[in-house]
Amino acid sequence: MTAQGLTRREQITEALQEAVAAAVEFPIGAGVSPPNVGHLGDDPLGPFQPWANLHSIASATDGPIDRPTDDSELVYQFTCVGGGQLQAEWVASEIADALDAISLPWQIGARAVVHIDIDSIGPAVRDNTIGQSTPPEFLAYLMVRLFTTPIPTES
């Protein structure tokens, strides 16, 4: 049996990215960093273009007994990147506000997002993996769950 709730997930992912990108003033990458972000120029103390990357993390299905995979729960992570701790936390806050502003139910293709749950907003931490010689970056994580269900078809 096809897990109906998980088909066409890319439509949900794309709509989520576009909705958040339209509401904030920094770019949102889909799984990878968008161009022209981070430290602009050679000066490590110069301007920093913050951004966020959207990642698909997990999924699960549920539903009534005769259609047990109709509904889906999709987990996403926004990796929020700033040149300082406050900037990374600000990026996460802006995304949280954008998610709160989405009016529900939100129709995407043949499905509707009926509930959006911001699971957690992690503290901003310095990215130690890029080495001390590189200008610093700070990361904050926002986890969000989207609950979707099929839109009933008229018969």
Add this chain to the structure above:
Amino acid sequence: MSRSVSIDMSEVDQLAKDLAERPVEVRREIGKALTRHVQQMQSRIEASVPRGVGPVDPRDKVRLFQSIERNRRRQLSGVVWSNTRAAFFQEHGTSRHAPRPSFGPALEFQAPLFEAEVADIASRPL
């Protein structure tokens, strides 16, 4: 900046109160179940943490996959953790690495199984 996940049902007040009133055998059985579920969660994490790929924090003294530890704290609480800094970056990713979570999925898999087993044990007739 390590990473840990916990099964902690000790603050489920009514359940904790009910269990305190059950015979010691019942509480012992739940304790054994918790130990088993925490072990399984640790095994699941160890099997899924990436080896040799992903972000590395140069200040870590041990490799991530060698660092997963577990403990039972109280009757209804157990924890699995890593003290490496890389665990955090591996779980959530960085601006250059996609997240490759191991702790979160292991908890999501194991916690409902533990809850169901506790409910089963607690509902057995005295």
